[in-house]
Amino acid sequence: MDRHPPPAPPLLSLVGVSKSFGTVHALQDVSLELRAGEIHALCGENGAGKSTLVKTIAGVHRPDTGHVEVLGEPTALNAPADAQRAGVAVIYQEPTLFPDLSVAENIFMGRQPLARGRRIDRRAMREAADALFARLGVRLDPDRPARGLSIADQQLVEIAKAMSFDARVLVMDEPTAALSGVEVDRLFAVARSLRDNGAAVLFISHRFNEVFELCDRVTVMRDGRYISTEPVAELTVDDLVHSMVGREVATLFPKQDVAAGDTVLEVEGLGRTGVFADVGFSVRAGEIVALAGLVGAGRSEVVRAVFGVDRYETGTVRVSGRRLPPGRPSAAMVAGVALVPEDRRQQGLVMEMSIERNATLTRRWALSRLGVLRRRDEERAAAEWAERLQLKAGRLSDAVTTLSGGNQQKVVLAKWLATEPRLLIVDEPTRGIDVGTKAEVHRLLSELAGRGIAVLMVSSELPEVLGMADRVLVMHEGRIAAEIPREQATEESVMYAATGQKGRAA
Amino acid sequence: MSGPDETGAPAAGGAAQTSPPPAAPGPAQETREEHGGGVRTGRRIRQARELGILLALVLLVAVTALVNPGFLSGQSVRDLLLGATLLTILAVGQSMVLITRSVDLSVGSVMGLSAFAVGMMFVSFPGLPTPVVMAAGVLVGTVCGVVNGVLVAAARVPALVVTLGTLYMFRGIDFWWASGRQINAADMPDGFLGLSRVTLLGMPLPAVVALAVVLAAGWYLRNYRSGRELYAVGSEPAAARLVGIPVDRRVFMPFVANGSLAGLAGVLYASRFGTLDATVGTGLELEVVAAAVVGGVAIFGGSGTVYGAALGALLLSTIDAALPMLQVGSFWQQAVVGLLILVSIGLDRLLALRAARRLRGGGTRGA
Numbered sequence: 001m002d003r004h005p006p007p008a009p010p011l012l013s014l015v016g017v018s019k020s021f022g023t024v025h026a027l028q029d030v031s032l033e034l035r036a037g038e039i040h041a042l043c044g045e046n047g048a049g050k051s052t053l054v055k056t057i058a059g060v061h062r063p064d065t066g067h068v069e070v071l072g073e074p075t076a077l078n079a080p081a082d083a084q085r086a087g088v089a090v091i092y093q094e095p096t097l098f099p100d101l102s103v104a105e106n107i108f109m110g111r112q113p114l115a116r117g118r119r120i121d122r123r124a125m126r127e128a129a130d131a132l133f134a135r136l137g138v139r140l141d142p143d144r145p146a147r148g149l150s151i152a153d154q155q156l157v158e159i160a161k162a163m164s165f166d167a168r169v170l171v172m173d174e175p176t177a178a179l180s181g182v183e184v185d186r187l188f189a190v191a192r193s194l195r196d197n198g199a200a201v202l203f204i205s206h207r208f209n210e211v212f213e214l215c216d217r218v219t220v221m222r223d224g225r226y227i228s229t230e231p232v233a234e235l236t237v238d239d240l241v242h243s244m245v246g247r248e249v250a251t252l253f254p255k256q257d258v259a260a261g262d263t264v265l266e267v268e269g270l271g272r273t274g275v276f277a278d279v280g281f282s283v284r285a286g287e288i289v290a291l292a293g294l295v296g297a298g299r300s301e302v303v304r305a306v307f308g309v310d311r312y313e314t315g316t317v318r319v320s321g322r323r324l325p326p327g328r329p330s331a332a333m334v335a336g337v338a339l340v341p342e343d344r345r346q347q348g349l350v351m352e353m354s355i356e357r358n359a360t361l362t363r364r365w366a367l368s369r370l371g372v373l374r375r376r377d378e379e380r381a382a383a384e385w386a387e388r389l390q391l392k393a394g395r396l397s398d399a400v401t402t403l404s405g406g407n408q409q410k411v412v413l414a415k416w417l418a419t420e421p422r423l424l425i426v427d428e429p430t431r432g433i434d435v436g437t438k439a440e441v442h443r444l445l446s447e448l449a450g451r452g453i454a455v456l457m458v459s460s461e462l463p464e465v466l467g468m469a470d471r472v473l474v475m476h477e478g479r480i481a482a483e484i485p486r487e488q489a490t491e492e493s494v495m496y497a498a499t500g501q502k503g504r505a506a
Numbered sequence: 507m508s509g510p511d512e513t514g515a516p517a518a519g520g521a522a523q524t525s526p527p528p529a530a531p532g533p534a535q536e537t538r539e540e541h542g543g544g545v546r547t548g549r550r551i552r553q554a555r556e557l558g559i560l561l562a563l564v565l566l567v568a569v570t571a572l573v574n575p576g577f578l579s580g581q582s583v584r585d586l587l588l589g590a591t592l593l594t595i596l597a598v599g600q601s602m603v604l605i606t607r608s609v610d611l612s613v614g615s616v617m618g619l620s621a622f623a624v625g626m627m628f629v630s631f632p633g634l635p636t637p638v639v640m641a642a643g644v645l646v647g648t649v650c651g652v653v654n655g656v657l658v659a660a661a662r663v664p665a666l667v668v669t670l671g672t673l674y675m676f677r678g679i680d681f682w683w684a685s686g687r688q689i690n691a692a693d694m695p696d697g698f699l700g701l702s703r704v705t706l707l708g709m710p711l712p713a714v715v716a717l718a719v720v721l722a723a724g725w726y727l728r729n730y731r732s733g734r735e736l737y738a739v740g741s742e743p744a745a746a747r748l749v750g751i752p753v754d755r756r757v758f759m760p761f762v763a764n765g766s767l768a769g770l771a772g773v774l775y776a777s778r779f780g781t782l783d784a785t786v787g788t789g790l791e792l793e794v795v796a797a798a799v800v801g802g803v804a805i806f807g808g809s810g811t812v813y814g815a816a817l818g819a820l821l822l823s824t825i826d827a828a829l830p831m832l833q834v835g836s837f838w839q840q841a842v843v844g845l846l847i848l849v850s851i852g853l854d855r856l857l858a859l860r861a862a863r864r865l866r867g868g869g870t871r872g873a
Contacts, residue, residue: 081750100808
């Protein structure tokens with residue numbers, strides 16, 4: 001725990017680092033110091049830029065401006081191998097394992113212990129893996145393939161991998177999300193022993209109790225910017241939440257007040273083992289209901305189950321009083337449900353097809369005569385929607401890839417709005433979209449609700465949730481943790497519920 | 507992943523069975539128990555795959571021998587091994603490419619080009635020593651492999667497209683070079699043509715070469731870092747990049763090795779058949795991929811062994827030799843091969859599902 005005197009340079013620091021992806025500024029002028037012998041927490045909402053920062057330290061992303069210093073020396077981390085050489089080990093949020101290879105090989109890939117003639121020493125490798133698992137206090141067979149491991153066990157393999165580096169800087173991106181209490185305690189013990197041996201640990205977690213229990217200092221990020229770095233001992237949970245969200249709810253959201261009509265969607269007791277459980281809620285005509293929560297809380301899974309893309313094991317879904325058969329998207333579409341998926345590039349659009357083709361894809365039967373789809377009909381239908389949504393496109397016959405993210409999203413919306421749905425489900429409607437287009441998408445959603453469509457919106461962006469929703473359903477670890485009406489919804493109340501802080505949610 | 511030990515990977519000999527129980531069953535034990543239930547399952551399943559082919563092979567040979575005892579005569583077995591040689595060598599090279607999640611469809615053309623090059627060298631430079639010509643034949647294949655590898659790894663064009671293109675390109679070069687000519691046994695020295703008749707410990711020399719190729723490749727893939735990294739790249743390319751594996755180099759290398767092996771196969775073809783034109787090896791690529799797939803090499807990369815692929819090649823060759831003896835018409839031979847591919851892929855799927863169920867142990871964590 002002893003602090004080094006100030007002259008010792010930090011083990012690793014970021015100096016004025018910026019990184020953009022297209023028009024999205026993921027990091028803007030971020031600085032961060034990781035000192036020897038500290039556990040440093042990194043906090044921020046979803047989308048604050050934490051994962052981009054981690055990937056910059058890991059050598060996956062190269063900063064556009066600014067640089068990384070190792071022991072005070074500017075160092076270019078151009079590839080993961082560079083970062084490894086600099087003594088950086090990373091536990092990623094998403095496990096990155098080789099399913100076909102054994103657990104031991106996953107841990108030591110590229111660094112296997114060698115016997116004579118540069119041959120891999122399998123026995124030594126297995127023993128080293130067993131020793132790592134013993135340190136973590138878990139039983140995992142080093143010889144079994146990684147395929148089929150539970151998420152928690154995958155995470156343990158990642159942790160063992162990171163430990164095996166004897167790293168000077170260990171980065172843990174939400175390592176505890178899938179772990180049980182005992183496993184978390186073991187992990188913390190390992191982190192503390194690394195710290196006491198002079199390493200620096202960067203710890204990312206949405207669980208404030210973990211931050212306060214484990215960490216020495218905490219850095220807060222918001223919207224890709226550095227906000228503050230303070231010793232944990234001088235902070236309260238309220239301070240932390242406030243600096244994470246601390247901004248005015250922007251007036252970006254032209255929400256119309258609409259008198260809610262009849263219940264359109266009714267979900268009861270929806271459950272799927274290990275994913276979500278006991279999910280029940282309803283959405284009325286003209287209402288915008290937001291499904292908030294942290295990444296991995298099960299929001300997308302729930303709406304996918306409602307639409308029938310994914311299975312569910314228990315519960316019922318009713319649209320306008322009629323029960324939807326599970327696992328049949330076509331039935332949901334007939335009943336008037338539309339789903340705008342989270343990943344529009346992979347699930348929402350056929351990227352190489354033209355704009356007009358994409359926009360009319362859901363209506364290809366309605367538009368065709370005697371089974372023949374005429375180009376002219378397609379063009380007319382597409383032009384009409386392009387006008388209504390103020391689509392900014394060169395020609396409608398161009399491929400969708402030529403559009404910006406926001407305009408692509410409009411094409412997806414057009415495609416589904418053309419089916420004249422009663423219930424519109426949108427999953428992260430403005431992810432990766434620039435601010436101007438965001439406002440347009442919001443205006444559109446609000447307008448749709450005004451026309452009596454029930455809107456169910458999954459969103460990780462708190463301002464969007466608070467600005468748009470009539471009611472906020474907050475999910476935490478597969479369950480609905482709180483239902484907060486518009487008047488009572490604040491960034492704090494939603495964050496508390498989303499992070500599982502019991503009894504503090506409104 | 508793990509080769510059957512009897513094929514000669516002494517390093518691992520039975521270690522799986524004798525390893526000590528994992529240390530320190532701490533308080534987390536009860537949470538892990540369900541996962542510990544599937545201990546060693548994975549390894550056993552992967553071995554079962556190769557044993558299955560071996561079993562099918564033994565069964566086929568036994569049945570054929572019962573019907574026609576001549577099938578097991580020394581000469582017949584030698585012919586069988588000789589016949590399997592080319593396919594085996596090509597299947598080994600193809601497996602390395604498949605393991606990295608690529609495919610090389612140009613092998614038939616490469617083999618044909620190399621064979622014709624060997625013949626042309628004997629015709630044009632009669633004074634050249636035979637070993638030099640043979641090395642040149644392998645080199646022709648290597649160059650073709652480099653072309654494939656550069657296009658796939660550096661230009662990042664999908665391997666299926668690149669090698670489909672080079673399949674026609676290499677064949678085209680072959681046709682242009684041959685321009686209708688045929689090279690006959692009379693054009694080549696007797697020493698070269700006689701190689702196939704040389705036996706070593708009762709095995710034809712080419713079969714010994716094939717066996718050496720199988721063992722060397724299997725040994726390399728199992729015991730060297732770069733070999734294991736081929737599996738890593740094929741299993742999950744993104745993860746391979748994150749752990750610092752030079753992915754492009756690992757994708758490139760198997761194409762070169764496969765090209766060299768196709769070149770070697772061309773040399774052996776020239777030596778064995780003595781009659782060469784521009785059509786040598788036409789259509790062979792699919793048989794090679796079939797042998798690897800039947801042998802348990804996953805078409806999507808990351809798993810399978812060259813031992814399995816070699817067994818697959820041996821099985822396909824044996825079917826070719828056995829069906830006529832069983833009075834099965836040639837029409838049915840192809841159908842049988844097709845059925846075998848479907849059965850083996852179905853079997854893989856079944857084993858994978860069962861393994862997944864057992865390894866997961868039914869324990870999903872609470873929502």
